[in-house]
Amino acid sequence: MHHSLFAIILCLGCLHTGTESATLNGRITNVSGSVLVGVNVHVQGVSEGAQTDSLGRYRIDSLERRIYIVRISHVGYAVVERRISIEQDAETLDVSLDEALLPGQEITVTATRAIERESPVTFSNVGEKEIQDRFHTQGIPTMLSELPSTTTYSEGGNNVGYTYLTLRGFDQRRISVMINGVPQNDPEDHNVYWVNFPDLASSLKDIQVQRGAGSAFYGPASIGGSINLVTDRFSPEPxxxxxxxxxxxxxxxxxxxxxxxxxxxxxxxxxxxxxxxxxxxxxxxxxxxxxxxxxxxxxxxxxxxxxxxxxxxxxxxxxxxxxxxxxxxxxxxxxxxxxxxxxxxxxxxxxxxxxxxxxxxxxxxxxxxxxxxxxxxxxxxxxxxxxxxxxxxxxxxxxxxxxxxxxxxxxxxxxxxxxxxxxxxxxxxxxxxxxxxxxxxxxxxxxxxxxxxxxxxxxxxxxxxxxxxxxxxxxxxxxxxxxxxxxxxxxxxxxxxxxxxxxxxxxxxxxxxxxxxxxxxxxxxxxxxxxxxxxxxxxxxxxxxxxxxxxxxxxxxxxxxxxxxxxxxxxxxxxxxxxxxxxxxxxxxxxxxxxxxxxxxxxxxxxxxxxxxxxxxxxxxxxxxxxxxxxxxxxxxxxxxxxxxxxxxxxxxxxxxxxxxxxxxxxxxxxxxxxxxxxxxxxxxxxxxxxxxxxxxxxxxxxxxxxxxxxxxxxxxxxxxxxxxxxxxxxxxxxxxxxxxxxxxxxxxxxxxxxxxxxxxxxxxxxxxxxxxxxxxxxxxxxxxxxxxxxxxxxxxxxxxxxxxxxxxxxxxxx
Known part of the structure; x- marks a missing residue:
């Protein structure tokens, strides 16, 4: 099995082929130099955009050699528009974003949300692109199963219906779960019934998982950690x-x-x-x-x-x-x-x-x-x-x-x-x-x-x-x-x-x-x-x-x-x-x-x-x-x-x-x-x-x-x-x-x-x-x-x- 796995990974790395079209790539950070994950990068006049990955990097392919307006936006930061001329096979555009109070977005970044290089908290972010790239029918615990110290299982075996999650081994009765800042743990039982949200991920914009005690200021007690889900999928375009x-x-x-x-x-x-x-x-x-x-x-x-x-x-x-x-x-x-x-x-x-x-x-x-x-x-x-x-x-x-x-x-x-x-x-x-x-x-x-x-x-x-x-x-x-x-x-x-x-x-x-x-x-x-x-x-x-x-x-x-x-x-x-x-x-x-x-x-x-x-x-x-x-x-x-x-x-x-x-x-x-x-x-x-x-x-x-x-x-x-x-x-x-x-x-x-x-x-x-x-x-x-x-x-x-x-x-x- 290990040989097969190595071969598959090797094949993935060998798929890079040449193209006559141009590529725009770069890295997005905040003013302190911290990488920003899940930043939206959109080239006007082009249907395909990108989001930054866990390294703050993005890549947009199949661009013509001409002048574009690039629009960069992220929760809690001022929108940036840059004019760039694509003249080579690969152009680089690195941008630093300033924090700003954007209408409707402060909800995402306040209260229980941790910020890198500021909050002394152990956490992982899952951005909108990663959610949409991976989700189809599986429960939200299954989507989070690759994060550190996380395990999941489902009663039915195929990750649909009753699914469960642990953080550092602590079951979800001791994990504070919030959707848009609203506590979701059952007040009597403390459990989180993910089966009641079988398609919530289709409306999610962001998930932050914090590990460790006391990571939530209010709501259910966070012993193993907390999970904060945000459902802001409103778009200014129809x-x-x-x-x-x-x-x-x-x-x-x-x-x-x-x-x-x-x-x-x-x-x-x-x-x-x-x-x-x-x-x-x-x-x-x-x-x-x-x-x-x-x-x-x-x-x-x-x-x-x-x-x-x-x-x-x-x-x-x-x-x-x-x-x-x-x-x-x-x-x-x-x-x-x-x-x-x-x-x-x-x-x-x-x-x-x-x-x-x-x-x-x-x-x-x-x-x-x-x-x-x-x-x-x-x-x-x-x-x-x-x-x-x-x-x-x-x-x-x-x-x-x-x-x-x-x-x-x-x-x-x-x-x-x-x-x-x-x-x-x-x-x-x-x-x-x-x-x-x-x-x-x-x-x-x-x-x-x-x-x-x-x-x-x-x-x-x-x-x-x-x-x-x-x-x-x-x-x-x-x-x-x-x-x-x-x-x-x-x-x-x-x-x-x-x-x-x-x-x-x-x-x-x-x-x-x-x-x-x-x-x-x-x-x-x-x-x-x-x-x-x-x-x-x-x-x-x-x-x-x-x-x-x-x-x-x-x-x-x-x-x-x-x-x-x-x-x-x-x-x-x-x-x-x-x-x-x-x-x-x-x-x-x-x-x-x-x-x-x-x-x-x-x-x-x-x-x-x-x-x-x-x-x-x-x-x-x-x-x-x-x-x-x-x-x-x-x-x-x-x-x-x-x-x-x-x-x-x-x-x-x-x-x-x-x-x-x-x-x-x-x-x-x-x-x-x-x-x-x-x-x-x-x-x-x-x-x-x-x-x-x-x-x-x-x-x-x-x-x-x-x-x-x-x-x-x-x-x-x-x-x-x-x-x-x-x-x-x-x-x-x-x-x-x-x-x-x-x-x-x-x-x-x-x-x-x-x-x-x-x-x-x-x-x-x-x-x-x-x-x-x-x-x-x-x-x-x-x-x-x-x-x-x-x-x-x-x-x-x-x-x-x-x-x-x-x-x-x-x-x-x-x-």
Whole structure:
């Protein structure tokens, strides 16, 4: 395989052929010399433009030898137009951009966004071009999987539908995710359901991923880091975009985007609609998504107002249980994950076991430039989610369904072949104001966060055999309401002591309060408050025009999930609220057993930016107390069961680089090495205390590596990506490290995901120069090029296999 990979990369590098047309290339920086990624470079009168890569370089081919006007624009910088005469085969135009307050664009660069050579933050940017070059149907986590210290997996195997992401091994419950500055983590569960944004990437302009604690000033606690997505695709020119594609597992997609262009010199409207469907790699893992995004922007001399309405109407089959590795087939034990058919088996087999969910988002974002040094922003949002999933509940007895005499039902046997519906209704709204004040040496931002979330949860039997005659259609065997208030104030200050040294300090005071109430049958009603102070300080030093270093120290805290206090959906199982119980049996709701997580994080990094080469190194030391960790078990909804570990330690090093040996060819890569262990953790699962001190924590791989080679010339693009992920343990025993005799038992199933290497290939050609359109691209993506059999994730003895070799053919036309 290694010889084949080398040959492919060599071929990519040999595709450079001569042409009689001329080429314009160059490098774009800011006034301090830092490279700018994702800058738009457009040659007037030419349909094809370019964006700068991770080295700040751009290239535009097929130009005639004549005079052109080149327009250069980027978020948060003044637009530059340059007149250039193309007289040689290759002309160079390097430009330095000045910062400016552009209408509608300050939203992108303030609040949680880090700036190179200023912010003492470890981060990666994904620009609009990279998003559009790579996206078709895959979930956003899959698009981000090549960033340092990042892993992803999907339940269906082909990266459509339920996809998940980790940063430094921390799952997305401990990653702060924001879209246009609006928090997206579920307030009760902390999770991010990317399945609700199956086509959001079609409307994205920018993604910034920050690694490390306290990287977000407000919103959900950022333990592993934060992901900031921006959906500004408004264009001053009218535009129509049509996309369509088809691929393996009957995966198909059709989309259309309309942009009004500037109306009355003040309005721009944008609308996107798409349909995505797939049968999934695993059997029965089908999905059907109808996605939409509608937006508008109104510009005045000193203000911008934007509104967005987006979401997706989702229907998909359940596939949240993994596949067991060792299975007995015809009396013989086999490794099902190495069998091309058995690994595709989905344990959830009922045709009616489906999910149906719709969660529209409504946003209004207003920015007012009071004067050149003061900007005021206000964001209002509202999220409305309604849906259900139906699952096989045949394992439930009369006690679980409360079909007992004490609840007024006749005595019958246990219900059979039951189909259960779990319903949820979510309402989440808030106001996020902030003000930013600048001077020649300082920049201060202050803001508030006010949010309220309320939910209704219930479960009922849709159908079952042997039900008591008293059961009526709307009978609910559990029902409760949840609520959460969040009120935060924060401030961040940047002090430039010189052109080279920048100091940053931020402080957040946040108060959060859970409530569970109106619980049927049991009647539990409690409120759990939390108040946290989260500080962060850091320094950035620009040693030269190419080299900068930074150091930061932060402290952050995160409250447990609501289910960590009480799993009300399972109260009929005998589940009790997790609070201190007094001697008389009374539950003291003022004394919860689950503790908030508390993390101290030290980051030290350096970056080199050259004209053709970029390199960065970052070291981190994360001292964690009361970390909420997985114990290798799943609840009946397929979610990991968790608990507090007294003390854990996460430390590592992240290396990243990019190199452009010749203009059309770019190499990018990164390596992450870490060690994630329990320092003080004792479990009592068997009634006997067992120390896990020194064990590796489940789900945290020690080694990750990515390499991508991209060749782009005259409308042709070829890109080859290689990813290596090291061993991941699936429970906290580290595959029974302290009990080696257990591993010798007959039929023992190792509790780990083996290391794997994935290779993906993308080929694209833009026919725009022949069709007269702005873009007419045909793209072929081939994932798992060498048809390997590997798993990407596991929980205990259940594993999620990746799809074997699969392809997707994609077309995109812009008029």
């Amino acid at each position: 535009k129509l975009t049509v996309t369509s594609g088809y691929g393996s597992y009957d995966t198909r997609k059709l989309g259309i985007t309309l942009n009004s262009g500037m109306l009355n010199n003040s309005w721009v409207l944008n609308a996107h609609l798409s349909k995505t469907q797939t049968d999934g790699y695993r059997h029965g893992a089908w999905a059907d998504f109808l996605s939409y995004f509608v937006g508008g922007a109104h510009y005045t001399e000193n203000s911008t107002t934007r509104f967005h309405i987006y979401g997706s109407i989702n229907r998909d089959h359940l596939n949240y249980y993994g596949t067991t590795r060792l299975q007995t087939i015809n009396g013989r034990q086999v490794n099902a994950l190495r069998d091309r058919e058995l690994r595709r088996i989905n344990p959830i087999t009922g045709d009616e076991e489906i999910e149906d969910f719709h969660q529209p988002h409504y946003e209004v974002l207003h920015e007012w430039a009071v004067n050149p040094n003061t900007t005021v922003n206000n964001t209002f949002f509202y999220v409305q989610g309604d849906g259900f999933f139906d699952f096989d509940g045949s394992w439930g007895d009369t006690t679980y369904y409360r079909l007992t005499a004490e609840n007024g039902f006749s005595a019958v046997g246990n219900p059979g072949q039951s189909l259960v519906r779990a319903f949820v209704n979510n309402r989440h709204g808030g106001w996020l104001p902030r003000v930013k004040i600048r001077s020649s040496k300082t920049e201060t931002e202050m803001g508030l966060e006010a949010r309220y979330h309320q939910s209704i949860h219930w479960g009922k039997i849709r159908w079952a055999e042997n039900l008591p005659s008293e059961v009526f259609p709307e009978y609910r065997f559990y029902e409760y309401k949840g609520a959460k208030w969040v009120l935060s104030a924060y401030g961040t200050h940047n002090q430039r002591f010189s052109d080279r040294l920048n100091f940053m300090a931020s402080l957040q005071l946040t108060h959060k309060r859970y409530r569970l109430f109106d619980e049927a049958y049991v009647g539990n009603d409690f409120t759990v408050p939390f108040t946290f102070i989260n500080p962060k300080i850091g320094l950035n030093y620009n040693a030269t025009d190419q080299v900068n270093g930074y150091v930061s120290l932060s402290r952050t805290s995160r409250e447990p999930r609501l289910v960590n206090f009480y799993d009300a959906a399972n109260s009929s199982f005998g589940v009790q609220p997790e609070f201190r119980t007094e001697a008389n049996g009374r539950i003291d709701f003022d004394e919860p057993l689950a503790k908030p997580e508390r993390l101290s994080d030290l980051e030290l990094g350096a970056v080199y930016n050259g004209s053709r080469f970029r390199a960065s190194i970052n070291l981190f030391w994360m001292d964690f107390h009361d970390e909420i960790v997985k114990n290798g078990q799943l609840d009946q909804f397929g979610q990991p069961v968790t608990g507090n570990a007294e003390s854990t330690l996460h430390r590592g090093i992240e290396l990243a680089g990019a190199y452009r040996p010749i203009a059309p060819l770019l190499f990018q890569g990164n390596v992450s090495l870490s060690r994630n262990t329990f320092e003080d953790y004792t479990v009592f699962d068997t009634g006997t205390p067992v120390s896990y001190d020194g064990n590796r924590i489940a789900g945290f791989p020690d080694f990750l590596a990515n390499l991508r080679a991209t060749y782009e010339h005259l409308g042709f693009r070829a890109s080859l990506a290689l990813q290596y992920v090291g061993t991941q343990y699936t429970d906290n025993s580290e595959n029974n490290r302290q009990n080696p005799q257990a591993r010798q038992a007959l039929g023992y199933d190792p509790l780990k995901v083996d290391p794997y290497t994935a290779v993906n290939l993308g080929l694209a050609y833009d026919l725009a120069r022949f069709t007269g359109s702005s873009r007419f691209e045909i793209r072929l993506d081939m994932n798992n090029l060498f048809d390997s059999l590997y798993e990407t994730h596991g929980e205990g003895a259940a594993f999620f296999p990746a799809a074997t070799r699969n392809v997707f053919l994609w077309t995109k036309i812009e008029l």
